[in-house]
Amino acid sequence: MKIYKLLAVPFLVYVNGCLADSSFSWHGFIAQGVNQSIGSDFIGEDDEVSFDLTEVGLNMRYDINSSLAVVGQAVYLNGGNRYERGARLDYLFVDWHLPEMGNWDTHLQLGRFKSPHWLYSATRDVPQTRSTIVLPQSIYFDNFRDVALGSDGVLLQLSRPTEDGNLRINWSYGRIPLSNYQTKALLGQFTEGEVKQDFVHQISVYWQPPSLNWQIGASWLDSDFIYNAAPDEFLVDGGRSVQFYTLSAVYYSENWEFTTELLGSKKRDFGGFSPSYYVKQSGEGGYGQFRYMLNNNISVLVGLDYFVADRSDSNGKALEARSEGVIPAYFGYMKTATVGMQWEPYPQWRIQAEHHWVHGAGRLTSIPSPGNTPDTEEYWQMWAIQAMYRF
Amino acid sequence: MFNLIRQWFSTVCCATMLRFGAASVVICIAFPAMATDVKVILNPELDQSTFSRTQIRQIFSARQQYWSDGTKITVYVLDSNTPGHQMFCREILQIFPYQLERLWNQIIYSGQGDRPITVDSEAEMIDAVARTPGAIGYAYRGVIHSGVQEVSIQ
Numbered sequence: 059m060k061i062y063k064l065l066a067v068p069f070l071v072y073v074n075g076c077l078a079d080s081s082f083s084w085h086g087f088i089a090q091g092v093n094q095s096i097g098s099d100f101i102g103e104d105d106e107v108s109f110d111l112t113e114v115g116l117n118m119r120y121d122i123n124s125s126l127a128v129v130g131q132a133v134y135l136n137g138g139n140r141y142e143r144g145a146r147l148d149y150l151f152v153d154w155h156l157p158e159m160g161n162w163d164t165h166l167q168l169g170r171f172k173s174p175h176w177l178y179s180a181t182r183d184v185p186q187t188r189s190t191i192v193l194p195q196s197i198y199f200d201n202f203r204d205v206a207l208g209s210d211g212v213l214l215q216l217s218r219p220t221e222d223g224n225l226r227i228n229w230s231y232g233r234i235p236l237s238n239y240q241t242k243a244l245l246g247q248f249t250e251g252e253v254k255q256d257f258v259h260q261i262s263v264y265w266q267p268p269s270l271n272w273q274i275g276a277s278w279l280d281s282d283f284i285y286n287a288a289p290d291e292f293l294v295d296g297g298r299s300v301q302f303y304t305l306s307a308v309y310y311s312e313n314w315e316f317t318t319e320l321l322g323s324k325k326r327d328f329g330g331f332s333p334s335y336y337v338k339q340s341g342e343g344g345y346g347q348f349r350y351m352l353n354n355n356i357s358v359l360v361g362l363d364y365f366v367a368d369r370s371d372s373n374g375k376a377l378e379a380r381s382e383g384v385i386p387a388y389f390g391y392m393k394t395a396t397v398g399m400q401w402e403p404y405p406q407w408r409i410q411a412e413h414h415w416v417h418g419a420g421r422l423t424s425i426p427s428p429g430n431t432p433d434t435e436e437y438w439q440m441w442a443i444q445a446m447y448r449f
Numbered sequence: 450m451f452n453l454i455r456q457w458f459s460t461v462c463c464a465t466m467l468r469f470g471a472a473s474v475v476i477c478i479a480f481p482a483m484a485t486d487v488k489v490i491l492n493p494e495l496d497q498s499t500f501s502r503t504q505i506r507q508i509f510s511a512r513q514q515y516w517s518d519g520t521k522i523t524v525y526v527l528d529s530n531t532p533g534h535q536m537f538c539r540e541i542l543q544i545f546p547y548q549l550e551r552l553w554n555q556i557i558y559s560g561q562g563d564r565p566i567t568v569d570s571e572a573e574m575i576d577a578v579a580r581t582p583g584a585i586g587y588a589y590r591g592v593i594h595s596g597v598q599e600v601s602i603q
Contacts, residue, residue, distance in 0.1 A: 081521060083563045119560050124515040129560030153560065155514075163512070165561065172559050180559040187554040219503050219512070270506075270544050310548050351547065354530050405528060405567070 084118040089185035091410075091444030093138070098438035100422055101138040110138035111444055113185050115148070125155040131172075133183060139423050140192070140200035142239040148172065148183055149208045163217045171213040173206060174228045175262040175277045177306050177319055183207060185446040186408050189317065189347055189359060190398050192442060195421035196343030196365035197304065197321050201243050209234045209258055224266040231259050236283075243423045245330065250288035251295075257282060262304075275306040285330055296329025313351050320344035321365075339368040347396075355403065359412075361396040365420050374418075388436040392420035411443040486590040487537050489600035490578050495520075499601045506542055508585060510552040511562040516583060524565035525574050525586035533571060537587045541602070 091111035095101040102108040117131035130150035136143040151169030158164075173179040181187035182198055192200070199206075211232020218225045233255045236244075241253040262277035279302040287293045306319040323341040343365035351357040366372045367390050374390025398412030419434045489505060491498060495516065500508075507513040514522055527534040529546055538546040556562045568574045571588050578586040579596030588594055 085557060085564070117558065117560065119563070121514075121521075124519040124521070127560075131560070149560065151560070163507075174559060181554050184554065184558045187551075187558060217512070219507055221501060221503055270548065310545055312545060315547075354535075354546070405530070 081121045082118065084116065085449065086116040087113065087184055087186060087446065087448040089113040089444050089446040091191065091442055093191070093440065093442035093444075095138075095440040096438060098416070098419065098422070098434040098440070099139055100416075100434065100438070100440060101140060103139075103433065108138055110136050110143070111191070111442060112136040113183075113446075115183065125157075127153045127155075129153050129167075131183070137200065141203045141423075142237060146204065151213075161218050161220055163219065165213075165215040167213040167215070168211075170208055170210050170234075171230065171232070172208040173230065173260065174213070174215060175230070175260045175279070176206075176304060177275070177308065177317065179206070184448075185410075185444060186448050188410075189349065190361065190396060190412050191410055191444050192412070192414065192440070194319075194345035194347070194361065194363040194396075195392060195394065196345055196363050197319050199421050201240075201421075201423045204240065205234055205236065205255065221268060223268050224264075224270070226262075226264040228262045229260070231257065233257050245285070245293065248291075249293060250291040251286050251293060254284045254286065255281060256284055256297075271310045273306075273308045275304075277304045277306075278302070287330075293331065294329055294333050296327070296331075296335065298328075299326045300324065315349050316346070317349075318344065318346040340370070341365070341367045342369050355401060357400050359396070359398040359400075361394075361398075363392075363394040363396065365393075365418075366391040367420050374420075386419075386436070388418045388420075389422070390418070390420055392416060392418040406448050408446045409443070410446065411441075413439065413441040415439055487533075487540050487587055488590050488594070489541060489585065489587050489602065490575065490594055490597040491600055492578055492582055492584045493596065493598050494582055495598070498598050499603060502541075502543070502602055505600070505602055506544075509542060509565070510549060511556040511565065512552070514562045520583040523581050523584040525568050525577050525581075525584060526565045527571070527574065528567055528569075533587075533589075541587065 089112070090109070092107060092109050093101050093111045094105065094107045096105050102110060113133065113135055115131055115133040118129070120128045122128065131148040132145065133148050134145045135141065147170065149170045149172040151167045151171045154166045156164040156166060176197060178188065178193055178198060182193060182203070185191070209230065209232030211230060213228065213230040216227045236253045236255060238252070241251070242249050244253055258279065258281040260277065260279045262275060264273060264275040266273045279300070281300050283298040285293070285296040287295050301324040303322040304319055309316045321343045325339045325341065327335065327337045329335060345361060345363040347359055347361035349357050349359045368377070371377055371390055374387030377385055377390040378387040393416070395415045396412060398410065401409045403409065416438050417436065422434055504513070508522060509524060509526070511524065516522055529550060535546050538544055538549055542549065553564055557564050568577055574586045575588055575594060575597055578584040
């Protein structure tokens with residue numbers, strides 16, 4: 059017992075000293091908009107003009123000392139059919155800034171960390187940091203927003219800023235619980251079982267030259283999902299294994315910037331629809347966005363986005379045949395052209411507007427099945443206008 | 450064909466020179482003390498006064514939040530739209546102002562640090578840096594920087 063007391067005294071002195079240097083800060087954002095999907099239920103039903111474009115977030119950072127902090131964010135979201143509406147805890151983790159070793163700056167994060175692996179991963183939850191209100195769905199599929207945003211586990215971030223350029227390496231391992239809504243979005247409205255993520259393992263590398271005017275990056279993701287069927291439903295136990303590979307590049311110029319991310323994916327589905335069900339697919343996608351800054355406050359954007367679920371079935375004909383006509387061929391791909399603009403009338407304010415022309419329905423929440431007939435045509439459109447305030 | 454390329458090249462060069470020449474004239478008339486004279490300033494209690502450009506970028510992009518002795522770094526900047534901030538980004542950090550905004554967003558919204566404090570004027574910046582332990586900011590050489598120390602960038 060004495061040994062604990064002997065250890066407790068210096069520990070309490072240490073904690074006390076730490077707390078003496080502590081600091082607390084918090085930020086947030088409020089965004090409200092109006093949007094419409096025409097010829098699709100991507101946002102709402104019956105082509106209605108909808109105010110389901112609300113994002114409210116509050117994040118905080120508590121520095122225990124110069125190397126240890128607790129960080130978190132809670133949000134309320136309403137994006138129509140794009141993702142589950144309601145409040146959630148986006149992230150809550152302990153951030154440990156390790157002592158510098160050989161010019162390597164290292165952060166270790168434990169808890170529900172926020173993914174840094176794709177270009178917009180770390181900021182996709184904050185309206186004012188996004189290039190468009192609806193991000194390119196090939197990579198930032200809204201239906202998977204909560205799964206892709208972060209995980210419960212460990213994240214290691216290493217960066218080496220030198221006069222020769224900046225190198226960043228991120229590694230993470232974890233899993234995130236899926237809600238009932240996400241299970242139904244993945245497998246259909248009549249699903250009664252539950253989907254669990256077994257693990258997600260990710261690595262990404264980014265490089266910037268000394269001028270910092272361009273950046274290249276690459277990432278790899280490996281994840282397994284398990285489906286536990288309910289006793290009396292038509293589905294059986296099953297699972298999905300996915301691997302994603304991305305390459306990205308950004309070029310910053312005085313008045314314009316170009317951003318691109320390319321995705322390759324491998325997916326294996328087994329069980330679920332029947333004990334012998336097995337589908338293996340290699341998909342691909344990617345987007346390119348060109349932004350021109352008219353002045354410090356106004357910019358315009360054009361973008362192209364492309365996604366195909368199965369590279370060997372780029373027109374979706376095999377998908378339609380396999381489902382005996384239940385799933386139309388155009389659910390096998392999605393091609394989008396986007397124009398948009400941003401206006402920042404005051405430093406903490408932004409007004410953003412955009413229009414998308416879409417061919418295909420490969421990135422929709424509602425997937426057709428014998429009991430579910432989604433209302434999406436082969437060619438459809440959507441637009442959105444949103445006002446954002448950060449504090 | 451060669452003549453066409455040469456003609457196009459000389460047209461582009463002339464247009465570029467005219468554009469940047471005109472911009473320089475505007476900047477020099479509007480802010481006579483600023484051109485190439487932006488200086489990073491520090492609270493006088495801090496020991497270190499020589500930094501590499503990489504270190505300065507790390508501090509102003511909010512990636513470095515603490516000094517080596519454990520003191521919290523407080524970064525002061527002018528509004529992003531002011532000519533002073535635009536010039537600081539271009540001359541000292543050698544990046545475009547919108548790039549700095551992106552770096553702040555990445556740090557702040559992934560919970561790794563705080564956004565710099567925005568002040569309304571250069572006088573307010575000098576006063577805040579002078580009074581706040583661990584503070585850093587920027588000002589122009591033409592102004593008398595009483596109560597702060599200038600940073601040497603190597």
